[in-house]
Amino acid sequence: EIVMTQSPATLSMSPGERVTLSCRASQSVGNNLAWYQQKPGQAPRLLIKGASTRAAGISARLSGSGSGTEFTLTISSLQSEDFAVYYCQQYNNWPYTFGQGTKLEIK
């Protein structure tokens, strides 16, 4: 199976700052890469699909990039609602697999 590795595990940031989260695949997944946000007690919420396409209703402050094995999620100006855990997921090959998550916390 494809192993997804996210870095860092935790990021401490301040509101208003710009942040970039990284995700690496153990083999190429093309652009079949999604990002999700998860808040405590909630299901993951789809943010980005196709590595760079925002899902419906997702703020333009969020952007995804990358292809093959290296991907990033950038949030241009952190707001309070952005502090959460973020997961990347490849859907190029079954079994679809997730990264272990990056926790974005308030500094």
Add this chain to the structure above:
Amino acid sequence: QVQLQESGPGLVKPSQTLSLTCTVSNAYVSSNDYYWSWIRQHPRKGLEWIGYVSYSGSTFYNPSLKSRVTISDGTSKNQFFLKMTSVTAADTAVYYCARSRSWSPFDPWGQGTLVIVSS
């Protein structure tokens, strides 16, 4: 708007069978090109895909769980099911159901249901 809702016992004894139902609103499990998955999340841990039943009734499972898992759609047009045998404490997790299409991510998800394995 498609919605999914998990249901089932919140407590299962070790060695017994975990059984969950996912009820789908505003869509049919047999809708062309859709895949209906179960995903779990251990406490304070990451996400693990368990398996899917497809629109045609075919199934595919995570190799790590394949020997203990059955996913089916039964005779219901808007439900699908998870059965996991011989559970242990390591199967304690929040279980989600979710929909995907070919070459697409999981969206939407159910709200999740916590299953605790304990005597």
